Amino acid sequence: MIETTMTDRIRTRFLVIGSGVAGLHTAWRASAHGPVTVLTKRTLFDSATAYAQGGIAAALGAGDSPDLHREDTLAAGAALCDSEAVQVLVEEGPARVRELQAAGARFDLDPSGDFKLGKEAAHSRHRIVHANGDQTGAEVARTLVAKVRESPNIDVQETARVLDLLLVQDESGLQCAGVRASIAGRPVEIVADATVLATGGCGQIFRYTTNPQVATGDGFAIAHRAGARLADMEFVQFHPTALDTPENPLALISEAVRGEGAVLLNAKGQRFMTKRHRLAELAPRDVVAREIFREQQAHGRVFLDATKMGASFLTRFPGISQLCRARGIDPTHEPIPVTPAAHYMMGGVVTDLAGRSSISRLYAVGEVARTGVHGANRLASNSLLEGLVFAERVARDLQQTPEDLPAPDVSAWSVPALDDRGAAQVVADEIRQVMWDYASIARTAPGLRRCVALLQHLGERIAPGATEERNLLTTAQLVAEAALMRKESRGGHFRSDFPKTRRKWQGRHITW
Numbered sequence: 001m002i003e004t005t006m007t008d009r010i011r012t013r014f015l016v017i018g019s020g021v022a023g024l025h026t027a028w029r030a031s032a033h034g035p036v037t038v039l040t041k042r043t044l045f046d047s048a049t050a051y052a053q054g055g056i057a058a059a060l061g062a063g064d065s066p067d068l069h070r071e072d073t074l075a076a077g078a079a080l081c082d083s084e085a086v087q088v089l090v091e092e093g094p095a096r097v098r099e100l101q102a103a104g105a106r107f108d109l110d111p112s113g114d115f116k117l118g119k120e121a122a123h124s125r126h127r128i129v130h131a132n133g134d135q136t137g138a139e140v141a142r143t144l145v146a147k148v149r150e151s152p153n154i155d156v157q158e159t160a161r162v163l164d165l166l167l168v169q170d171e172s173g174l175q176c177a178g179v180r181a182s183i184a185g186r187p188v189e190i191v192a193d194a195t196v197l198a199t200g201g202c203g204q205i206f207r208y209t210t211n212p213q214v215a216t217g218d219g220f221a222i223a224h225r226a227g228a229r230l231a232d233m234e235f236v237q238f239h240p241t242a243l244d245t246p247e248n249p250l251a252l253i254s255e256a257v258r259g260e261g262a263v264l265l266n267a268k269g270q271r272f273m274t275k276r277h278r279l280a281e282l283a284p285r286d287v288v289a290r291e292i293f294r295e296q297q298a299h300g301r302v303f304l305d306a307t308k309m310g311a312s313f314l315t316r317f318p319g320i321s322q323l324c325r326a327r328g329i330d331p332t333h334e335p336i337p338v339t340p341a342a343h344y345m346m347g348g349v350v351t352d353l354a355g356r357s358s359i360s361r362l363y364a365v366g367e368v369a370r371t372g373v374h375g376a377n378r379l380a381s382n383s384l385l386e387g388l389v390f391a392e393r394v395a396r397d398l399q400q401t402p403e404d405l406p407a408p409d410v411s412a413w414s415v416p417a418l419d420d421r422g423a424a425q426v427v428a429d430e431i432r433q434v435m436w437d438y439a440s441i442a443r444t445a446p447g448l449r450r451c452v453a454l455l456q457h458l459g460e461r462i463a464p465g466a467t468e469e470r471n472l473l474t475t476a477q478l479v480a481e482a483a484l485m486r487k488e489s490r491g492g493h494f495r496s497d498f499p500k501t502r503r504k505w506q507g508r509h510i511t512w
Contacts, residue, residue, distance in 0.1 A: 004451045008188045012037040012155070013399050015178055015192035017162055017219070020047035021137075021387035022366025023198030024144035029395030030161045030196075031153035039160040039181060048200050048211055048367065049384065052137025053254035053319065054120060055128040056383035056388070058093040063123040066090040068220060073382060076122050076284055078491040079506045080232070085372040088353055089382065089389050096388040103300020105143040107131050114391035120380040121282040128381050134254050134319045140384060159184050162199075162218065163415070163467055165226040165362065166191065168406045174227070175409040176362035182415040182467075191408060194340055194361050194401040196394060197223060197349060201367040202370045204250070205476040206342035207436035210242050210252045215332045216468050217475025219368035223349045224474060229358035230512040232347030233475075234482035235376050237492045238441050238510045239343035240288035241304055243323060243336065249325045250341045253304060255380050258282060260316060264292065265335055267299040286377050286492050289340040293441045296339065303335035340441055344383060346374040346492060347482075350511070357393035361401065367392045376491025418465030427461050431476055435457070439480045444497045447483040455480060482510045 013034035024044070027036045040046065059069045069090040074081050097115075101107055108116040108130045118128040131139035148154050166177040166189065171466075178191040197221030205212025224230055241258070242250035249358045258264075258281040263271050276291045277283035283291075292302045306313055313332050314321045324331045329417045337448035349357050349364035350369055357364050372387055418424060459473050488502040489495050 006184060009186060010190045012190065013403075014196065015190055015196050016196045016198055017179065017370070018047070018198030018200055018366070019044045020049040020198060020200050020366055021140055021144065021384050022197070022391045023393035024141070024148055025388055026196055026198060026365055026394050027154055028144060028147040029392060030398045031151045033399035034153070034394075036154045037192070038148065038154060038156045039162060039179075039183075039190070040156070040158055041161060043110065044148065044156060045141055046212060046214050047141065048215060049137045049387070051140040051210065051212060051504075052140070052250055052384055053134040054256055054381045055118060055130040055136045056097055056384045057120075057123065057127050057141075058129060058381065058385060059090060060094050060095045060097065060115050060126075060129065061126055066093075068124055069093070069127060072122060072124050073373065073379045074375070076377050076379040078377055078501065079375070079489065080509070081375035082372025085353060088393075089373045089386060092389045092392070096385070096392060100140065100143060100388065103143055103147060105131065105139055107139070108133065108466050118256055118259060118268050120259050121288070122284050122379055128256070130256070132318065133315070134256065134317045137384065155178055157183050161467065162222060165195070166408045167226060167359075168179060168408050170406045173360060173375040175360040175406065176226070177405055179411065183268045185415065187413060187415045191405070193403055193405050194363065194398050196355070196363040196365060196398075197368050198366045198391075199368045200365075202475045203342040203344045203504050205432060205435050205472055205479065206440055207432040208242065208339060209249050209342040210239055211249055211342065213249065216472045218468065218471045219364070220478060221471035221474035222323070223357065223362075223364070224478065224512060226359060228362060229350040230348060230478065231350050231370050231509045232376070232509060233345075233478040233512070234486050235492045236345035237285055237344040237346060237378050238283055238289040238340045238341055240292050240340050241338040242341035243327070243390060244301065244339040245327055245337075250339070253320060253336060253338055254317070255285070257304065257306055257317060257320065260306070260309060260310070262304050264288075265303045265305050266295045267301050284377060285380065286494065290305060290441055290494060292340050292352075294336065296505060300336055302339070304338045306331050307333060307335065342440070344378055346370070346376065346378055353393065354397040355390055356397065361405070363394050363398070365390050376493060380475060416465040416467065418463060420463065424463060424466040424469050427458055427466070428472055431455065431458055431469075431472055435476050435480070439476075439483055442494055442496045443483050444485065444495065448451070448480055450475065451480045452484065478512060485510050
């Protein structure tokens with residue numbers, strides 16, 4: 001299936017980079033059409049997918065429809081969604097969920113055997129599919145990892161770090177021919193007829209995030225260096241309720257907890273969301289995150305009170321219960337300390353409805369892609385759905401890829417050595433703090449200008465071998481510079497010096 005030469009060159013039909021829902025689903029489905037190589041930074045289970053608690057949104061219940069799901073998605077996206085992409089998402093979503101169930105996913109069912117559907121913020125219907133209450137992502141990952149591992153047509157390379165794309169130029173234009181990577185520390189060129197970026201998000205560019213430590217924005221930076229088109233990098237979603245502890249990443253307290261009736265309290269024990277939005281705790285995520293941030297600045301810590309649920313909390317949210325109890329918090333008897341944290345990137349590598357980027361033979365899918373379905377603000381539980389729907393579309397399109405790939409130039413190179421990992425980590429932590437201070441929930445022009453300047457200075461301290469830190473910096477710069485350019489507030493992007501949505505920016509995208 002795979003040819004490896006003495007020069008550490010691997011030749012494969014399809015290359016998939018990343019092992020979240022998007023990468024795993026793409027690899028599984030594409031393996032029916034040819035050999036697939038999957039690269040992942042750590043193990044197959046190291047992705048944001050495994051952390052996802054809330055669920056998968058799909059119009060599967062009585063009284064629901066793709067049209068209603070579409071309306072909710074467009075409303076959350078604040079006039080920046082691509083309506084055609086949203087239509088694809090909501091129409092194809094139910095079939096993808098059912099297929100995943102048929103593949104072995106153990107979703108929560110009601111006594112009649114139908115999906116037990118929950119309701120989350122900004123959804124007009126109960127349409128959230130869960131697994132084991134609050135462990136949906138882990139079940140999705142388990143199911144897809146099993147499918148990937150049982151396929152004889154898929155080769156998995158773990159502890160693989162992609163350094164850059166291999167590009168070739170011929171009469172038809174610029175094409176992606178694979179990647180240069182470090183696999184277990186050795187330099188490897190992987191040549192592929194088609195390459196799929198499924199590298200996930202970039203929450204680790206911020207001091208507080210729910211994203212795993214592998215989410216350092218590699219895909220955005222790699223694509224940007226290659227000249228691929230990116231857009232909407234200013235739109236970062238901050239989850240309102242991460243568990244407020246001194247950890248990285250922070251544990252997530254699912255939106256579903258508020259969906260079940262939990263309320264937010266300030267340090268004085270006062271409920272505040274009822275005065276801030278008509279939907280109170282179930283307002284869109286950007287609103288809730290901003291109001292929690294405001295309360296933290298005014299009064300100190302904020303808490304999520306779910307004590308009215310009593311012992312039922314333990315069965316409805318077993319994973320969250322375990323997270324809290326491991327940190328000395330009993331959610332059945334005391335409120336849970338919460339804080340906003342970077343959670344999801346709405347922007348990314350611009351793709352069409354088949355996942356094709358602006359570079360021939362290069363695809364993007366999942367959080368690294370900007371399909372247009374999320375606009376300025378992702379609707380809760382649409383992320384796993386996007387991964388399933390567009391991975392299926394990518395996998396179908398891959399089989400059309402011609403096998404007449406121009407041969408890339410062979411040149412001697414080596415993985416740059418990093419002499420001081422500790423120094424690189426110090427710079428990474430400084431990048432995260434700068435981004436949190438000046439480019440997170442509330443942004444201003446002076447703060448963003450200072451952010452850009454500080455990032456430039458920090459870049460001068462990054463050693464050649466610190467490739468992950470270099471990606472972290474590049475992605476942070478894209479976010480900060482885009483945020484400085486968009487002189488309005490919209491969705492996940494809030495400028496306190498331009499607090500209103502401005503009509504002149506409606507439908508406008510900042511592209512790279």
